[in-house]
Every structure is written in structure tokens, then in C-alpha cells.
Amino acid sequence: MKNKEPLVHLVKRSDISSGKAWIIRGIAILASLVFCGLLTLAIAKVNPIKLYSAMFEGNFGSKRRIWVLLSNISALLGLSIAVTPAFKMRCWNLGAEGQCLAGALATTACMILLGGKVANPLLWAIMLVSAVLAGAIWGFIPAFFKARYGTNETLFTLMMNYVATQLVAYFIVIWETTKGSANIGVINQRTEAGWLPVIGGQRYLLNVLIIAALTIFMFIYLKYTKHGYEIDVVGESEKTARYIGINVRNVIMRTMLLSGAICGVCGWLLVGSTNHTLTTSLTSGYGFTAVMVSWLSRFDPLIMIFSSFLLIFMNKGASEVASSLSLNESYGDILTGIVLFFLIGCEFFINYRVIFRKKNAEVSEKKEA
Amino acid sequence: MDGTNAAVKMRNITKTFGSVVANDKVWLDIYKGEILALLGENGSGKTTLMNMLSGIYFPDEGQIFINDEEVKITSPKIAFDHGIGMIHQHFKLVDVLTAAENIVLGLNDGSKFDLKKASEKIRSICEMYGFEVDPAQKIYDMSVSQKQTVEIVKVLYRGADILILDEPTAVLTPQETDRLFAVLRNMRDDGKAVVIITHKLHEVEDISDRVAILRKGQFVGDMKTKETNAAEMTNMMVGHAVSLNIERPDPVDPKPRIEVKNLTVRDVDGIVKLNDVSFTANSGEILGIAGISGCGQKELLESIAGLQKVESGSIAYINDKGEPEELVGKDPLSIQAMGVALSFVPEDRLGMGLVGNMNLSDNMMLRSYRRGKTAFTDRRAPHKLAENVVNELSVSTPSVETPVRRLSGGNVQKVLVGREIASAPTVLLTAYAVRGLDINSSYTIYDLINKEKKQGVAVIYVGEDLDVLLELSDKILVLCGGRVSGYIEGRGADKRKVGMMMTKLGGAAEDEE
Numbered sequence: 001m002k003n004k005e006p007l008v009h010l011v012k013r014s015d016i017s018s019g020k021a022w023i024i025r026g027i028a029i030l031a032s033l034v035f036c037g038l039l040t041l042a043i044a045k046v047n048p049i050k051l052y053s054a055m056f057e058g059n060f061g062s063k064r065r066i067w068v069l070l071s072n073i074s075a076l077l078g079l080s081i082a083v084t085p086a087f088k089m090r091c092w093n094l095g096a097e098g099q100c101l102a103g104a105l106a107t108t109a110c111m112i113l114l115g116g117k118v119a120n121p122l123l124w125a126i127m128l129v130s131a132v133l134a135g136a137i138w139g140f141i142p143a144f145f146k147a148r149y150g151t152n153e154t155l156f157t158l159m160m161n162y163v164a165t166q167l168v169a170y171f172i173v174i175w176e177t178t179k180g181s182a183n184i185g186v187i188n189q190r191t192e193a194g195w196l197p198v199i200g201g202q203r204y205l206l207n208v209l210i211i212a213a214l215t216i217f218m219f220i221y222l223k224y225t226k227h228g229y230e231i232d233v234v235g236e237s238e239k240t241a242r243y244i245g246i247n248v249r250n251v252i253m254r255t256m257l258l259s260g261a262i263c264g265v266c267g268w269l270l271v272g273s274t275n276h277t278l279t280t281s282l283t284s285g286y287g288f289t290a291v292m293v294s295w296l297s298r299f300d301p302l303i304m305i306f307s308s309f310l311l312i313f314m315n316k317g318a319s320e321v322a323s324s325l326s327l328n329e330s331y332g333d334i335l336t337g338i339v340l341f342f343l344i345g346c347e348f349f350i351n352y353r354v355i356f357r358k359k360n361a362e363v364s365e366k367k368e369a
Numbered sequence: 370m371d372g373t374n375a376a377v378k379m380r381n382i383t384k385t386f387g388s389v390v391a392n393d394k395v396w397l398d399i400y401k402g403e404i405l406a407l408l409g410e411n412g413s414g415k416t417t418l419m420n421m422l423s424g425i426y427f428p429d430e431g432q433i434f435i436n437d438e439e440v441k442i443t444s445p446k447i448a449f450d451h452g453i454g455m456i457h458q459h460f461k462l463v464d465v466l467t468a469a470e471n472i473v474l475g476l477n478d479g480s481k482f483d484l485k486k487a488s489e490k491i492r493s494i495c496e497m498y499g500f501e502v503d504p505a506q507k508i509y510d511m512s513v514s515q516k517q518t519v520e521i522v523k524v525l526y527r528g529a530d531i532l533i534l535d536e537p538t539a540v541l542t543p544q545e546t547d548r549l550f551a552v553l554r555n556m557r558d559d560g561k562a563v564v565i566i567t568h569k570l571h572e573v574e575d576i577s578d579r580v581a582i583l584r585k586g587q588f589v590g591d592m593k594t595k596e597t598n599a600a601e602m603t604n605m606m607v608g609h610a611v612s613l614n615i616e617r618p619d620p621v622d623p624k625p626r627i628e629v630k631n632l633t634v635r636d637v638d639g640i641v642k643l644n645d646v647s648f649t650a651n652s653g654e655i656l657g658i659a660g661i662s663g664c665g666q667k668e669l670l671e672s673i674a675g676l677q678k679v680e681s682g683s684i685a686y687i688n689d690k691g692e693p694e695e696l697v698g699k700d701p702l703s704i705q706a707m708g709v710a711l712s713f714v715p716e717d718r719l720g721m722g723l724v725g726n727m728n729l730s731d732n733m734m735l736r737s738y739r740r741g742k743t744a745f746t747d748r749r750a751p752h753k754l755a756e757n758v759v760n761e762l763s764v765s766t767p768s769v770e771t772p773v774r775r776l777s778g779g780n781v782q783k784v785l786v787g788r789e790i791a792s793a794p795t796v797l798l799t800a801y802a803v804r805g806l807d808i809n810s811s812y813t814i815y816d817l818i819n820k821e822k823k824q825g826v827a828v829i830y831v832g833e834d835l836d837v838l839l840e841l842s843d844k845i846l847v848l849c850g851g852r853v854s855g856y857i858e859g860r861g862a863d864k865r866k867v868g869m870m871m872t873k874l875g876g877a878a879e880d881e882e
Contacts (some may be wrong), residue, residue: 230738
């Protein structure tokens with residue numbers, strides 16, 4: 001026989017139980033951690049146990065670190081929750097950065113312009129309303145053009161990010177504390193006007209509570225409401241949606257409004273509670289990381305809690321590793337990259353079965369790389 | 370059929386896609402210097418079989434011999450190495466490149482890239498077989514037939530001596546078809562093996578030396594074209610004439626329900642799909658719509674359902690009190706509220722009528738999710754409906770939580786029908802209701818349709834099987850090229866007459882076969 005049968009055969013799986021799929025993902029995470037450890041041992045000559053304990057230390061080492069961890073998770077989770085309804089509709093909202101910045105800008109404006117002029121509780125509400133409106137508008141503009149003229153939402157929302165960043169940069173110059181510093185410093189440092197309340201002595205507890213509430217809201221919204229059902233149908237098939245009389249345009253616009261509004265809430269929290277200042281890098285790029293979190297979690301808000309924890313954990317751990325084990329800062333990014341590579345790569349094994357060549361066409365199944 | 374000098378021998382070839390058996394232990398010989406017609410209905414596995422020869426699919430079981438040597442064709446490249454070239458229905462050409470560039474694209478024979486020399490070779494191939502190709506012409510400037518020629522030359526350029534053409538005439542005018550056939554004969558005379566996939570009988574008679582017939586993935590037989598005739602081939606293609614015995618109850622108190630007047634519809638490209646169509650559909654009757662596929666049937670149903678933009682004309686829905694209400698200009702939602710249900714969407718049960726990734730009960734919800742005043746969906750009613758449909762129509766499914774895309778075609782159809790009739794419509798629009806279904810499932814569907822009819826529903830039934838249409842319908846509307854070609858009583862309708870109306874307006878003189 002001149003040519004041999006192919007060594008491996010890929011067959012699309014028609015069905016895999018979700019339990020089995022999660023086992024494969026779990027194995028992938030474990031395998032990636034083992035691989036990271038071995039790699040660290042091989043090139044950095046660092047004991048993997050030391051590596052992981054340093055990572056652990058970086059995240060859970062002190063009470064403060066735990067709160068920072070929680071605050072970061074809230075920020076990432078919030079934006080992930082925000083993009084999810086749009087994603088479920090197969091509308092790729094990559095504009096969480098811009099929508100969040102728009103909300104942050106509105107919040108800042110309220111704090112600076114109204115600080116001291118109205119009572120704090122009223123100011124908080126005004127800040128929230130304007131942040132939600134600003135974020136919603138930022139999400140609505142691309143949605144309107146998509147629904148009306150069929151523009152591509154991916155590019156449109158992406159470009160809106162740059163517009164928002166430039167707007168923020170512009171206002172920072174207007175509000176800068178010392179001329180030429182391009183820095184507005186801590187807003188209302190003396191009066192603390194507009195600073196969101198500290199609950200139970202914990203500065204970040206408010207963020208955690210609000211984001212937790214939003215997560216539960218989104219879970220219910222997507223799963224049990226008529227709107228959530230419409231989003232599902234539009235995402236699966238616009239033709240079916242039209243056939244049963246759903247107004248596809250309206251659903252697109254409504255969902256993007258919601259998506260932008262929640263981004264606005266995140267901006268409100270970032271300025272009003274976490275940072276008390278506005279910078280162009282306020283979101284730390286979480287608006288893009290959120291895309292990954294949402295996908296990794298199969299658009300399920302509850303799973304996103306875990307996914308955003310994983311990403312933030314790796315990120316925080318990496319900076320600790322860099323300082324305490326004197327490894328390069330980028331090394332942490334490499335480790336995060338490896339974990340993600342395994343996690344995304346294992347989807348291949350969830351979607352396909354790998355069949356090896358056997359003498360009698362025996363079927364074997366491989367689960368993990 | 371001794372198979373000794375066969376260019377290709379396929380033995381026991383089996384290919385399955387999930388639970389669908391596309392080819393089942395197929396034996397096929399292809400000879401040099403012969404044109405073989407591979408005949409079969411849609412979905413009989415012709416293209417799948419040839420795709421395995423050209424390296425696109427790999428068979429699950431079976432052997433392929435080329436010149437009596439067993440080979441494993443694992444990629445199109447290996448197929449080419451064995452001299453096998455396939456011309457697909459959908460051309461695979463780069464629009465912005467010239468003919469010559471497309472022909473040499475991807476070719477790596479070790480020699481220097483020389484477009485001039487390639488053009489020379491292309492010209493000599495063209496001369497040899499009688500093609501007309503300008504090597505320097507860009508693809509985007511070409512007609513469909515020219516593009517096809519480029520595809521054929523591309524295959525010959527690579528030294529193919531086994532050529533497979535997948536329904537090559539589907540896109541050609543009669544004159545172009547004649548030219549193609551002349552070229553194919555030249556290639557046969559040159560000693561090449563030619564396979565042409567088709568389901569048109571007259572082409573088989575016209576061009577082929579031998580005909581092999583597939584039915585439902587199985588090889589039914591082959592014979593010399595000269596020694597057979599259209600009737601025999603048809604019988605082999607569709608199987609033994611099934612004695613149909615579909616019930617046709619007498620209409621119950623028929624009254625006009627849908628009145629279509631002078632309806633004209635254009636598609637997005639501005640092509641007229643329906644031209645001045647008028648007819649009446651009565652309650653308690655089945656109106657069968659006959660016509661060659663693509664003659665406006667889809668547009669007609671979608672216009673009534675409010676999914677199609679209407680250029681002119683009117684569609685009146687006549688309610689129980691006898692008052693007409695205009696449907697043109699209404700959206701699907703309000704039309705549904707009046708009791709018009711469009712079900713069994715052609716080809717696209719999963720793309721339009723149902724959502725493949727959703728489970729049965731969520732699909733039931735498509736029609737009913739708006740019910741209730743709260744923002745939340747009621748999942749219990751659809752769940753119950755799904756269970757009822759599964760029980761009453763004996764849908765075979767692991768559970769009502771199974772995504773519908775995992776069900777077989779017949780079961781998907783039952784789910785869709787079950788949901789549509791559950792809303793107790795007064796008008797039921799059905800398109801290709803039994804396409805792809807086995808006999809038993811088909812009869813279940815006929816029974817359901819008859820049951821609706823007996824309850825006074827006006828049924829509009831678009832079908833492709835003329836025998837069924839004639840047995841089921843009370844009235845028959847024949848469409849031809851978007852115009853009404855005939856409107857006749859179903860009882861006592863003559864199949865030949867309807868067939869003629871389908872091919873020619875009014876069914877004038879021309880006789881088929």
C-alpha cells in the first residue's frame with residue numbers, strides 16, 4: 001500500500017454532556033499549571049512549588065491584598081457581565097472600554113461640577129444616572145447604525161473606544177490640577193464630595209455588592225425573561241426571529257443600550273468608589289479582557305465569577321512572582337498566556353473527537369493535549 | 370462489468386455523517402474512454418461518493434483502486450497525483466486573477482514559475498479539446514460558462530485523466546450545455562474517464578455511455594445507456610412506484626378564506642418572482658401548489674405570512690363573518706394573530722421555523738413566549754406542549770430537553786408541525802412538508818394536514834411530488850415562472866396535464882418524454 005490511511009481522524013462531536021465538557025476544561029487548567037511549573041523549573045530554575053506559593057501569596061497574602069483582588073475581580077466581572085447580553089445576540093460589542101470610560105467621564109464631571117453644591121446621596125444618584133446614560137449612549141450609537149444600515153458592530157464599537165479615550169484625555173487637560181501635568185489628581189480630596197460610601201469599613205465592599213447584584217440580575221435576565229429569550233433567538237437565527245415576529249432591530253438596540261448602561265455603572269464605580277480620579281487607562285484594559293471572560297464562560301454570568309477570578313489571580317500572582325522571585329515582569333504574562341492557551345485549546349477536544357488509526361478501525365478517544 | 374480495465378474501482382464504500390448514512394457499501398467502476406452518468410435524486414449520495422474520490426472526504430469503510438492498485442486518497446492533492454480531478458458545482462476560482470493565474474495557482478512541480486509557458490500549454494489543451502479560454506482574461510469578467518471552462522482546463526492542466534463533473538449543466542444555457550458536451554466527448558475519445566453527476570434524465574441519454582444509479586446512498590445498478598430508457602432509470606432512481614393511498618376527505622363547508630389578487634413580487638435583485646398571481650383558497654380545502662422549484666412558491670407563501678415585500682396586488686384574509694382584511698403591509702406578528710400559520714419552511718426547517726440549538730420546549734415557546742403580563746417567560750406551558758407533541762406525533766427524541774438539531778429530519782418536521790397546529794390556525798401554509806422524510810413520517814404529516822382540513826382550516830400545500838399533490842389536493846394551482854399556469858380541480862386531475870402546465874404556461878402542446 002503506497003499511501004497510508006491518515007494517522008488521526010477528526011470527527012465532530014454531535015453531543016457531549018456539559019459535565020464531561022467541564023471535566024475536560026478542568027483537566028486543561030491542571031495540565032497548564034503543571035506545564036507552567038515545569039517550564040519555570042527548566043528556564044528560570046525556580047521550584048514550581050515556590051512559584052505557586054508566591055502567586056498565592058500575591059493574591060491572598062494580606063487582608064489588603066484580598067480586598068484588592070476582590071475589587072479587581074469586580075471591575076473585570078462587571079464589564080464581562082456588560083458585554084454578555086450583546087454577545088449572546090452574536091453582536092460583538094468590543095466597546096466596553098469606551099462605554100465604561102464614557103460612564104467614568106460623566107461621573108467625574110458630576111463630581112467636579114456638582115461637588116459640594118448638592119447633598120452627597122443626591123450627588124451619588126446624579127452620578128449614577130449620568131454614568132448609565134453616557135454608557136448607554138456610547139453603546140447605542142453603534143447599535144443604531146448596525147440595526148439601520150447594517151454596519152459592522154465590531155469595528156464600530158472598537159473605534160468608539162478611541163473616541164472615548166480622546167474625550168477623556170481632553171477633559172483631563174481641562175480639569176488638570178496643575179497646568180501641564182495632564183493629571184486631575186484625586187477629585188474633591190478635601191471634601192470627599194461624591195465619593196461613594198464606604199460600607200462596613202471596607203472601601204471595596206460596595207463594588208463587590210453591586211457587581212454581585214448585577215451578576216445575579218444578568219443571570220436571571222438572560223435565562224428567565226422574555227427579553228433574554230428574544231436575545232437568544234436573534235443570536236441563533238435572525239430569520240427565525242423575523243418569522244415569529246420579533247423586531248430584530250429593536251432587540252439589537254435595546255440590548256446594546258443595556259450593555260452600554262452596565263459599562264456605565266462600572267465607570268461610575270471605578271471613579272466614584274475605587275479610584276476617585278479619572279485617567280485614560282482607568283479600565284486597565286479590562287474592557288477587552290472581558291471579551292475573553294465572557295467567551296470562556298460560555299456567556300454564563302455565574303461561570304464568569306470563576307473565569308474573572310482565574311484571570312485576575314494569574315495577573316496578580318504574576319506581579320508578585322516578578323518581585324519576590326526576581327523574575328521578569330513579562331514572565332507572568334507568559335504564564336497567563338499558557339493557561340489561556342490550554343483553556344481555549346481544550347475547546348477543540350470538546351468539539352471534536354480524535355480517532356487514531358487502528359488496525360480494525362477501533363475507536364479511541366483522546367481527551368487532553 | 371468485469372472491472373478488469375477499470376480506471377477506478379470503488380468497493381464497499383461507506384460514509385456516514387453522524388447518524389446519516391450518505392453512502393452505504395457502494396460499488397462503482399469507472400472506465401477509461403467512457404462517459405459515466407451518476408444518476409440519483411437529491412440526497413442520494415452522488416456528490417459524497419465523488420468527494421471521496423477527489424480527496425475531500427475520507428471513507429469510513431471500503432477500498433478504492435486506481436488502475437488496479439489500492440490507494441488511500443486522503444487529500445485533494447493526492448487525488449490529483451492519481452489523475453483525478455473534480456469540477457465542483459460551486460467554482461473555486463480567485464476572481465481578481467486571470468484564467469492562467471488561476472490554473473497554475475497552487476501548482477508546485479519544481480519548475481520555474483513561467484506564466485507565458487503556462488499560457489502556451491493552456492492554449493494547446495484548449496485546441497486539443499475544443500475549449501475557448503483566453504488565458505489573460507480576469508475571472509470577474511467571465512460568464513458562468515467561461516468560469517466552468519477554466520475549472521475544467523485547470524484540472525486537465527494538472528494532467529487529470531479521470532474527470533468528475535458535479536451537475537455541470539445546472540448553471541448553463543442549452544447552447545452552452547451542447548458545447549460542454551462536445552468537449553466532454555472529445556475528452557472521452559482521447560481516452561479519459563469522465564463522470565458526470567446529474568439528475569436530469571435527458572442529459573444522461575444525451576451524453577453518457579453508461580449510467581450508474583444511486584438511491585438513498587446505495588448503489589442500485591448500472592447499465593449501458595443505449596440499452597435502457599427513461600422509465601427504467603426513473604424506477605431505479607426513485608424505487609418501486611409506491612402505491613400511494615392518501616386519504617382525501619370531502620371538503621367541509623368550503624368558503625373563501627384567502628383571496629389573492631394580481632399579486633406581483635420581486636426579490637432583492639429586482640427579479641420578478643410572482644407575476645400577477647390571483648387565486649382563492651377555501652376553508653376546509655387543501656389547495657395544492659404545483660410547479661418546478663423556484664417558480665415563486667416560496668415567495669407566495671411568505672407574502673401571505675407577511676415575510677415578503679409585495680410590489681403590487683392584494684391578499685385578503687376573509688374572517689368567519691365574511692369580512693375581508695388586507696394582509697399586505699402587515700407584519701408577521703399581526704398576521705399570526707389573525708390565525709395564519711406558516712409552517713414547514715422549505716430546506717430551512719432549522720434555519721427559519723425552529724432554532725436548532727434550542728431544545729424542544731424552548732422551540733415550542735417561539736410562538737407563545739409573549740404570553741403573560743410579567744417580564745418573565747412561562748416555561749411550563751411550552752414544556753407541556755412539547756411533551757404532548759412528542760406523545761401524539763410519536764416524535765423519537767431522548768427528551769424534550771434535547772436540542773432539535775440532534776433529531777432526524779422527520780422528527781424535526783413533526784416538532785414544527787406540532788407547534789404550528791397547536792395554535793389552532795385558520796390558514797395553514799406548508800412548503801415541502803415531507804421533503805427528506807421517510808414514508809411513515811410522510812404519512813403522519815399527510816394525516817395531520819387532513820385533520821386540519823377537516824376542522825375547517827384552509828390549507829395551502831406546496832409540494833414537489835406530483836403524485837402526492839394530485840392525491841391530496843382539492844384544488845391545484847400550477848405556477849410556471851411566477852405566473853399562474855393553471856387552476857384545476859384536484860379530483861380527476863391528470864398528471865401529464867399538470868406536468869405540462871408546470872413547464873409551459875397553460876400547458877400548451879409540448880409533450881414531455
